Amino acid sequence: MRYQLEVPIVAHEQLADYEYEITVHAPQVAREAMPGQFLQVLYDQTYNPFTRRPFSVYRVDPEKGTFSIVYLARGVFTLGLRNKQVGQNLSIVGPLGNWFQPDPNPDATHVMVAGGVGAPPLYFLAQRLSCGDRTDCRVGVINGARSKELLVGIEEFDELRIDVQYTTDDGSHGLRGIVTDALLKLLDSADGPVHVYTCGPTAMMRAVVAICVHRGIPCQVSLETLMPCGLGVCMGCVVKIKDESATGYQYLRSCYEGPVFRADEIIWE
Amino acid sequence: MRYQLEVPIVAHEQLADYEYEITVHAPQVAREAMPGQFLQVLYDQTYNPFTRRPFSVYRVDPEKGTFSIVYLARGVFTLGLRNKQVGQNLSIVGPLGNWFQPDPNPDATHVMVAGGVGAPPLYFLAQRLSCGDRTDCRVGVINGARSKELLVGIEEFDELRIDVQYTTDDGSHGLRGIVTDALLKLLDSADGPVHVYTCGPTAMMRAVVAICVHRGIPCQVSLETLMPCGLGVCMGCVVKIKDESATGYQYLRSCYEGPVFRADEIIWE
Amino acid sequence: MAVTKPDLSVTLGPLKLKNPVMTASGTFGFGQEWAEFFDLGALGAIMVKAVTVKPRLGNPMPRMVETPAGTLNSIGLQNPGVEAFIAEKMPYLRQFDTAVIVNIAADRMDDYNTLAERLDGVPGIAALEVNISCPNQECGGLEFGRDPALTRQVIESIRTRTKLPVIAKLSPNVTDITVLAPAAADGGADILSLINTFVGTAIDIKKRTFKLANRTGGLSGPCIKPLALYMVWRVAQAVDIPIIGMGGVSTPSDAIEFLLAGASAIATGTINFVNPHAATEIVAGIEEYLAAQGASSVAEIVGTVSR
Amino acid sequence: MAVTKPDLSVTLGPLKLKNPVMTASGTFGFGQEWAEFFDLGALGAIMVKAVTVKPRLGNPMPRMVETPAGTLNSIGLQNPGVEAFIAEKMPYLRQFDTAVIVNIAADRMDDYNTLAERLDGVPGIAALEVNISCPNQECGGLEFGRDPALTRQVIESIRTRTKLPVIAKLSPNVTDITVLAPAAADGGADILSLINTFVGTAIDIKKRTFKLANRTGGLSGPCIKPLALYMVWRVAQAVDIPIIGMGGVSTPSDAIEFLLAGASAIATGTINFVNPHAATEIVAGIEEYLAAQGASSVAEIVGTVSR
Ligand SMILES: Cc1cc2nc3c(=O)[nH]c(=O)nc-3n(C[C@H](O)[C@H](O)[C@H](O)COP(=O)(O)OP(=O)(O)OC[C@H]3O[C@@H](n4cnc5c(N)ncnc54)[C@H](O)[C@@H]3O)c2cc1C
């Protein structure tokens, strides 16, 4: 169910230089949101910036009825978002879009490859797939960023008691290098079927996809496009997806059929 | 000298239900502003609401280098202004416009008639004309509003040790009634020349002007119009002022030749 | 305050609607996506995304740019084509107690004719809105709507091919819309839709390229409201057929401005993206306004701005 | 980063300017009001408020309405008349090392001629900008700028009466501006100014009257930038004479978009009201951009948007 809500901000914390987490109280969303879904956030009632922006669901607390998003302050919208005060309302629409489909195979190892602010939806997914005290579930996370302070959710991932590896370009945390280095190692050492889920900068995701496609490993990708409406009506967010038509592709809405697509069906531009 | 400045907000207080005072640090303005002048205030860098709004200088503290404005939260702009935080900057242009010209006659009694948020510039004027410990100066203030809480500057006026009268429609402070009741009484009892200075709702000012013109008492009026630029270039703020031309009037800029005009030269519309 | 609730229903020539608020073509899809926000029956009408004879892939990305108080779009009429529309979209739309207005687009006269004939008699369609005003570059085709003779021709030929009410959707990219409007009326249009988008563009100064893959697009949103309102007012003086006003309508007060200017009904467009409940809030706002004004019907206030 | 400072000077046909940034007519008065903000010599040129043969009182109030990201205005060309302009305004303007462009307006051909003749030879005037594009209702007179033949006629007749560079300021309220632009060029215009305001209106729903005493006005500001940019780009393809781009230019990046689209210079208008330093900030921003792009002159980037 998609809602349009004015929800109170219950927390707004700075995680790093330009990284912030906003937590709002929205029981319906906390209950119904799935890993990979997003919310359309309104800047403010003056409609300037005019359009909403999509932000992925990060941490949900169904008991408290809250959920959070993480944003990197990098443009007019997100820089302005920093002024939102606890107690003020945030206008949101969602949860929207499809979500990651965990591989049903019980023997499958679920590998999440996150880059920068691509981590939130994968944290949500990892949390759902992790099995706390049990040890029979196989979840691996590779979380990369340029430097330690741009890594989202170090504490949170660590708490999940799953195998998490970090990579940073400058080596300030975990492996020095990029996520694909870690991914290759992981795939080489993996026994049994592997299923990859990725979200991050497009360049990173393309590299991850290249590896998976080359090795015939199933991979789900959360694409980032502009989302003028986020509702599936404006057709301003479409991506080329292979089909049987004469052209060999059709334009699907990354806000509606997506944002999560199968790696092998995406035609990158 | 007119400045365009980004100045820090040093205080932002609620005076009454919908009345607020913002104090900013702007030494140049505090030093140079004259009673009746105004500042053009920007809503925010997103330019929405697009145009600046004029606000009169209220309390100046040349030592501290600060000045304040009082605003009544009543529309998109002023309701939004309430979110400005101490420490944030306010974008201002000014001081702008002309100012009240105190009657040079040493025997003159200066009478200020203020209505609602028209009080700030007259408080500034009264402060300049009051003579603290000396007793040889004659300054009278009539400050009116619908109810006590809408009266601006009760404490401040009282501190000036001048003759201040208050009127409220509901009698919640001072005389029950309107400023013109008090004005008529004051004029009847006045000895020697009187000079009136007024600022407030247009209807109130017209009533004050009618009395003054009828009695041949000089009166200066601070007019309120829209001020798209406030700089004297857009011609969107003009008022009809009598002249010798064929039409008998010309359009003068209330932001430039005004906002203060002589009562007897104004053609009300 | 009027004691009895004002009557919100409106009659636009042959078209009767429960209220004067519609959702503009291309900003509401085919309705499905909205069902979770509110009962589609709350709308006076749904104007569906443009339908063409054959399916259209639409333009390459990027298709949209954000502008001050608006957006530029060059979607390129992506749609499943008229057959798929009838087979897959109409059954869903028929379920609701609201009028379905089908927006038809083409770049050849024949295609307009084909669409008119094919849709005539399809159950559940309340009217055809003829999009003769899609900005050139956006539709590839000729912009019929910029030429009075062509405008009249297209409408005439559609008129002879359907029993449905015909709505001519006019372009604002013209020197004098009061010339185009009568042309459409003479052609047999029952109703006019004003307005479609203004042609505009935006440039990426770092890449030194256009921000839209298609280079140019149509400007819409609150930024164009003053222009749309002017055109509605001018056309209301120039023709006797009813007008559906659109162009930046975002709030009840915007909608009422259009009614006072002479529109018999209005449509919300781009604002739907930002405030999905804009249309229903406007229905409520109009009702409140009528009551406050002591008006018992919408028609009572249409065109009553004092001149 | 280029080491040597880029050259900001531009040459628009017969008109040489120290930089490509001007202030648009009617948004900068006659310069006096700005002197305290910055040295007027920092501007490429000042385009003064429209001057008419006789003084004009202008329209009644209200004359302006705030709109989303813009304003509507119907000032009615309030100005002291050409004689007072020459006697009282020019002496002040002559003091500064910046080009003075005089915007002339009229509703009769004779008046245009009178103005051209009277201003010819007045020291300190760099060019005439012919305002044939003031929205109808706003100027009372006929809008020459909407008809190619009239446009050509007016410019031709002014051309024969002055040695000054003639700038034709075109109206955006037309079906195809690429028809008007060549007409002005054929008439002998040395330069084109694009664009003037779009006709629009706004209604006070409580009073049920127009918000402007004059009912309609001209829309300007950031809201119209995408439309102005499109017209500049189209016209740059259609004519060989230089273009001064205006219409919502508010930031350095806006200005650069216009240059890339094909304008040889730009003017700031409505933004001057909100950010008095907009013009000088844009001069600095353009210089930075040129350096960053390794361009040594403005001309190097004009019209270089890839298609
Ligand atoms: C599914 C999804 C999930 C996302 N999750 C996150 C997240 O969790 N955290 C995070 O930080 N970011 C996330 N993003 C990216 C985020 O939505 C913004 O795009 C990002 O914040 C851009 O920064 P900004 O808006 O401040 O930049 P801005 O400068 O405001 O916008 C960037 C540019 O995009 C243009 N633009 C923005 N929206 C539109 C539009 N609707 N139409 C046309 N042009 C437009 C702007 O005009 C500007 O040129 C997500 C994106 C998607 C698609």
Ligand SMILES: Cc1cc2nc3c(=O)[nH]c(=O)nc-3n(C[C@H](O)[C@H](O)[C@H](O)COP(=O)(O)OP(=O)(O)OC[C@H]3O[C@@H](n4cnc5c(N)ncnc54)[C@H](O)[C@@H]3O)c2cc1C
């Ligand atoms: C010289 C002077 C001094 C003033 N001093 C004070 C003061 O000390 N305290 C105080 O509270 N108020 C003062 N005002 C009034 C103040 O400037 C605003 O007009 C008032 O705050 C209106 O409230 P708002 O802006 O929140 O309402 P809004 O709703 O934001 O604006 C009111 C209406 O005016 C329209 N409008 C506003 N500006 C423009 C414009 N530039 N062009 C066209 N339309 C416009 C808006 O669109 C809206 O319709 C003063 C006015 C003047 C002229």
Ligand SMILES: Cc1cc2nc3c(=O)[nH]c(=O)nc-3n(C[C@H](O)[C@H](O)[C@H](O)COP(=O)(O)O)c2cc1C
């Ligand atoms: C993304 C988008 C797609 C549109 N598609 C169509 C369309 O298919 N057919 C049509 O006639 N108008 C189309 N329009 C125009 C709108 O129906 C409407 O006329 C215009 O946007 C002005 O209204 P607004 O400013 O409220 O959006 C579209 C507008 C937008 C923003």
Ligand SMILES: Cc1cc2nc3c(=O)[nH]c(=O)nc-3n(C[C@H](O)[C@H](O)[C@H](O)COP(=O)(O)O)c2cc1C
């Ligand atoms: C208040 C106002 C007055 C104007 N007066 C004139 C004028 O006298 N002559 C003219 O040619 N253009 C006039 N214009 C139009 C501007 O010069 C400019 O062409 C237009 O506003 C578009 O630029 P902008 O969007 O940056 O303001 C005026 C514009 C405004 C806002």
Ligand code: FES
């Ligand atoms: S964002 Fe509008 S359809 Fe996807």
Ligand code: FES
């Ligand atoms: S407000 Fe622009 S001239 Fe006075």
